Structure formats: C-alpha cells, structure tokens
Amino acid sequence: MLDTSAARPLVEITGMCKWYGEFSALHDINLSVMEGEKVVVCGPSGSGKSTMIRCINQLEAHQKGKILVDGTEVTPDMKNIEQIRREVGMVFQSFNLFPHMTILDNLILGPMRNRGVSRKEATDLAMHYLERVQIAAQAAKYPPQLSGGQQQRVAIARALCMKPKVMLFDEPTSALDPEMIAGVLDVMIELAEDGMTMVVVTHEMGFARKVADRVVFMDEGEIIEVAHPEDFFSNPQSDRAQLFLSQLLGH
Amino acid sequence: MQGRVSAPTPRAMRRREHQGFDLAGFSRTLWQVGQAVLVFAIIAFLIWRGAQAMEYNWQWYRVEPFFYRVIDGEVIWGPLVRGLIQTLKLASIAGVIAIVIGFVTAFARLSDSISGRIIATTYLEAIRNTPLLVQLFLFYFVLAPIFGIDRFWAGVLCLAFFEGSFAAEIIRGGIIGVDKGQYEGADAIGLSIADKYRFIIIPQSLPLILPPLTGLIISLIKHSAIVSVIAVSELTTAGLNLIADTFMAFEVWFLVAGIYLAVTVTLSIGVSLFERTLNKDKR
Secondary structure, eight states: OOOTTTOOEEEEEEEEEEEETTEEEEEEEEEEEETTOEEEEEOSTTSSHHHHHHHHTTSSOOSEEEEEETTEEOOSOHHHHHHHHHHEEEEOTTOOOOTTSOHHHHHHHHHHHHSOOOHHHHHHHHHHHHHHTTOGGGTTSOGGGSOHHHHHHHHHHHHHHTOOSEEEEESTTTTSOHHHHHHHHHHHHHHHHTTOEEEEEOOOHHHHHHHOSEEEEEETTEEEEEEOHHHHHHSOOSHHHHHHHHHHHOO | OTTOOOOOOOGGGOOOOOOOOOHHHHHHHHHHHHHHHHHHHHHHHHHHHHHHHTTOOOOGGGOHHHHEEEETTEEEEOHHHHHHHHHHHHHHHHHHHHHHHHHHHHHHHHSSOHHHHHHHHHHHHHHHTSOHHHHHHIIIIIIHHHHTOOHHHHHHHHHHHHHHHHHHHHHHHHHHTSOHHHHHHHHHTTOOHHHIIIIIIHHHHHHHHHHHHHHHHHHHHHHGGGGGGGTOOSHHHHHHHHHHHHOOHHHHHHHHHHHHHHHHHHHHHHHHHHHHHHHHTTO
C-alpha cells in the first residue's frame, strides 16, 4: 500500500512533552508520519490525542522535544508558526467556520491573504473543492444555514484550499448527528484515496479499518501502541488497548 | 397502531389557525396605556400647580428667538441651536477619539506586552477612580496651559479620555466574547495576527460591541454638559447664558433637557435600525 522507498517523513515528532502547569498532558511522544500515510489516533478521552495533533500546527505549544513538518522545525516564532500552519490543514470537531462570511469567502480568505492568489484564481480553486465535497450549490450561503455535515465538508474544503501537505482531523464526526457522519467520512475516504497525508483523531473504527495505514493508541498522554489496523483491532497487545476496544465495541 | 405506516402531511398543506380580534387583550393594553398617561398628567399638574404657588411667570411665547430669528428674510440661528451644534461637534470629535483610545487600550491589555498592559491598566484605573469634574480641571488648568490647547480641545480631550476608558472595557469584552474556535479556525489557515483580527475577530465582535458603545456615546453627549464649567460654548452654557439674560429658568431648562433627549433618542433609534439591517442579511 505504501511505497516506503520513495516516502519521506512529513511529520516527525521526537521526545515531545507538554505540561499544563504541573499536569503532564503529553509524555515522550515519538511519531513519524510518512508522505501519503494515513494515521488514525484513538484512545480514551483525556488521553492527549487532540493535544498531540494540535501541537503539530502549534495551536498548543509543546515544552520539550522536537516537531518537524516537512523538514522544518516548529519553533515558537510566530512567522515560523504561520508558515507551518499554511502547510498543515486542520479540521475541527466544531467546524470553526467563520459565520459572518459566505461559504465561498470562508474558502478564499486563506489563499488570498496568505498565498497572494487573485480573487478569481482563489474562487476557481474554492469552487473546485466545493464541488468535490458536493457543496458547490451552497457557495453563497452562510455557514449557519447549512447542516452540521455540510459545514464539516466545507471546513474540509477550506483546509484543502491552502493546498496543505498534511491534513489533521480532530474528531471530525463527533459533533455530528448520526445521519450526517457518512457524508463526511466519504469525503475523507476519497481524500485518502487521492493520496493525502492524514492524521485523524477519531472513534470511527470502521473508518480506521478501511483507510488507516497505522493506528496509534494513546492513553494518559503517552503513545501505548502503534499497529496495523487489522492487528490492532483483532489482537491488541496492551491491556489498556484491549480494555478500550472492549468498551468501544462491547455494546 | 402498531405496524401502521403513514406519509407525513406536506408542510405546505398544514394551515395554522388564525385567531380573530382579541378584544379583551386590546382593552387591557388600552387601560395600561391610560394608566401611564394618567401618571404623567398628575406629575405635570403638580409641577404646574407648584409653579403657580410660587407665582412663576411662564413665558413660553418668548422662547422662539432662542432657536432662530428671521431678519430681512434671513434666518439667524439662536443660542440654543448654536449651542446644540457645538455640543454635537464636541461629542462627535470626543466620541471618535474615545473609540480610538478604546481600541488601542483594549489591544494593549490583551497583548503579550508587559509595558502595554501596565500603561493601559494604569490609565484605566486612574480615569475610572477619579471624578470627571476633577479630570476636567486637570485638563483645563494644568494640561491646557502646558501643551497650549484651548478650552474647546481641553474639553474634547478630557471627555475622550474619560469615555475612552469605558470604551476600552466594552471593546475588550466584545473581543473576548468571540468564540475560541474562531481564533483557532483563523490560526489553522495560517492568517497573520493582523488579518485574524481584521477579518475574523473584529467583525464578529462588532454585534457585541455596538449596543453598549451606543450607550457610551449617549452618555458622552450627556457628560459633555460638564464642559460648561470651563465655559466652552455648548448647549448647557447657552442655557446658562439665556437664563442670566431672561430669568426664564424653568422654560430654558425644560428646553435644554428636551433637546438632549431628542438627540439621544434619535441616536439610539438610528443605531437599533442599523443593527437590524446588519443582522438581516446574515440570517
């Protein structure tokens, strides 16, 4: 599935630690994500999954260790962070679309301000991605006029408009009504098939089985287990992963 | 019932029942309005009778020249109108400066800069914990001679710095009131800090800032009366001068209060209409 010979690591995390005051949120995180690889991160709530991926684009600052995005080290310098964020797309649990702008304006703002792209060019790009997530007809509407599932697909399109090298997903389906989830997952699967590098925090185990190259299991701020999805689901090595899976699938 | 399957009635076919004219409700409303009118009538009567008892000589027929006179077909504005124009000029210049001060102070308080936070906090505490009248005297008797500014600008700056401290807190509250997810959404697409505030945060905090800021501008117009103590020629000063000339204290103060009321009510109606149009195209 993965051509390891040509692949280079796009995200490299080594020895990363993070504290909130005295509370250790992340401890000694080591993870490399190759170009084109899809990594699903799972684990119980409070295990540091979201915090870990939010450190990659510095929505949260880490205190120790090193993060490289496509070979560039992430430093606390704002100019550096802005550059990194333009290479890394992010999709949030709560969409975080800009409610005072139309869908189209949501999409073209980033490319126009950060990449100096003309309005015409940005609009073409935005419409291309909106068609891909099947929201093109709603381009002139405002986010609150759309359903949750549609908003999340817009959020994915907005991130794609920045032509990111990596896409981070922070529980993208957790805030959605059940009938909306499939539409969002379909878009994500399609994106994966197109070869996008993805790090996805999710509890959608069906998605993990279908798409993931590796599953990362976290608990109490540490990476406990990294495995191929088939191996992880059929034969988890750690007790904590076994317990987690039994709770997840047990009813 | 079990096993029954029914198609929903199309929404367009569901008719809402319309009620006829609610006579009982209407007469209740009418009675309440009547009560209010009655209370005002009683107050007006008491004032009139009190004035009667002290043998006050009402001279409403003399007030027209306070507003304007026509000499040889040319309109000459009276002292109240000229005072009103000065008040509006004073309040609008001070209002603009106050809002600028408010934004600068709010961002200074929200920034990472320690010196910015210290300066902003000192300014806020100093202004909010001293009387406006004392500040006015400081501006007029101390700062004005030092920096060579006239009484009008001493009044403007004093009001601007006073209201600016309240504007700062209103603006800071509005900015903090924007959902945290909006900051993260803006950060995630790599916007610079300036772009983040310009395109995402400020536009969304305006609906939170605008209503209390209107209240602030209204109180600025009212507070502008205080500059009459340093003899800036605005509406209240014009009133004082008229009374000195005519001894018509009752009429003049009613008129002056009425003019302030007309200006502030017009302003708040205008802003609420503006807010309505602002919200209409979003929903």
